[in-house]
Amino acid sequence: MDIGRAFTFMFDDEKWVEKLAIGGLLVLLSVIPLVNIFTALVIAGYTLRLLKNVAEGNPTPLPAWDDWGGDWTKGLMVVLAGLIYSIPIILITGFTSIVSALSSNGSGDLEGFLGVCVAGLSCLSGLWGLAEGIVLPAAIIKYAEEGEFGSFFKFGEIFRFIGDNLGNYIIALLLIIVARFVATLGVILCVIGVFFTWFWAALVSGHLLGQVKAQAKPSAMAGPAVQPPAEGI
Numbered sequence: 001m002d003i004g005r006a007f008t009f010m011f012d013d014e015k016w017v018e019k020l021a022i023g024g025l026l027v028l029l030s031v032i033p034l035v036n037i038f039t040a041l042v043i044a045g046y047t048l049r050l051l052k053n054v055a056e057g058n059p060t061p062l063p064a065w066d067d068w069g070g071d072w073t074k075g076l077m078v079v080l081a082g083l084i085y086s087i088p089i090i091l092i093t094g095f096t097s098i099v100s101a102l103s104s105n106g107s108g109d110l111e112g113f114l115g116v117c118v119a120g121l122s123c124l125s126g127l128w129g130l131a132e133g134i135v136l137p138a139a140i141i142k143y144a145e146e147g148e149f150g151s152f153f154k155f156g157e158i159f160r161f162i163g164d165n166l167g168n169y170i171i172a173l174l175l176i177i178v179a180r181f182v183a184t185l186g187v188i189l190c191v192i193g194v195f196f197t198w199f200w201a202a203l204v205s206g207h208l209l210g211q212v213k214a215q216a217k218p219s220a221m222a223g224p225a226v227q228p229p230a231e232g233i
Contacts, residue, residue: 001168001171001172001208001211001212001215002211003171003175005207006175006204006207006208006211007179007204009061009062009203009207010062010200010203012060013060013062015064016062019062019063019064019065020196020199020200021196022065023043023046023196023199023202023203024195024196024198024199025195026039026040026042026043026199027039027043027195027196027198027199028195030043038072040075041071041072041075041076041079042068042071042072042075043071043075043199043202044071044074044075044078044079045067045070045071045072045073045074045075045076045078046063046065046071046075047202047203047205047206048071048074048075048078048140048143048144048206049063049067049071049074050062050063050203050206050207050210051140051141051144051206051207051209051210051213052144052145052210053210054206054207054209054210054211054213054214055141055144055145055210055211055213055214056214057214061207061210062203074147077143077149077152078140078143080149081136081139081140081143081149081152081153082136084152084153085132085135085136085139085152086132088128089125089128089129089132092121092124092125092128093125095121096118096121096122096125099117099118099121100118133173134162134173135155135158135159135162137169137172137173137176137209138158138161138162138169139151139152139153139158140152140209141161141209141212141213142154142157142158142161144209144210144213145213161216164216164217165212165215165216165217168211168212168215168216169212172208172209172211172212175204175208176201176204176205176208176209179200179201179204179205179208180201180205182197182201183197183198183200183201184197185197
């Protein structure tokens with residue numbers, strides 16, 4: 001993987017100032033309730049286009065801001081998939097709240113037992129969140145490739161992709177965490193700068209995942225081969 005390029009590729013684009021300014025402004029507007037229903041999803045869809053460009057070997061992968069509707073739709077699909085992936089966490093959190101309430105009203109052995117249940121449920125929720133954080137990026141790569149909502153749930157192909165490209169995939173996930181941490185340093189730039197560095201981090205993430213796909217083994221994420229019909233049939 002070309003790690004350095006993932007962090008700097010956007011500055012090679014002739015219109016990088018304009019493109020990053022628009023992205024940063026959209027991130028800034030995303031702090032406004034209701035407005036973020038549009039802006040945040042557009043950013044997600046834009047990053048998805050970047051990922052696809054990198055995966056296809058486009059030398060200047062930073063997209064133009066010319067498909068707002070398409071970006072919004074693709075971003076919506078990513079968010080919906082993320083919500084579906086998070087359903088177990090939502091259910092566990094709700095059940096944990098109920099058990100916690102019962103625990104506070106209990107006494108003696110019952111309170112102790114319910115406390116253990118709360119701790120166990122919290123651990124289970126954390127483990128599911130970790131698993132989601134590992135699997136969902138690969139599912140996003142799959143969706144960027146195929147463009148169908150069902151692609152998020154082709155778990156056999158997704159797990160095979162992760163296993164076949166485990167080294168690059170883990171490196172990409174760790175570097176995405178690094179990019180997000182670095183993005184918080186934008187607070188130093190009079191607070192406003194953080195919105196532009198957050199957009200930069202989103203671009204880095206898209207480029208890293210695109211590189212994983214571009215360097216993937218030919219068989220990765222491919223469905224079962226379709227055998228041509230025998231002659232005479």
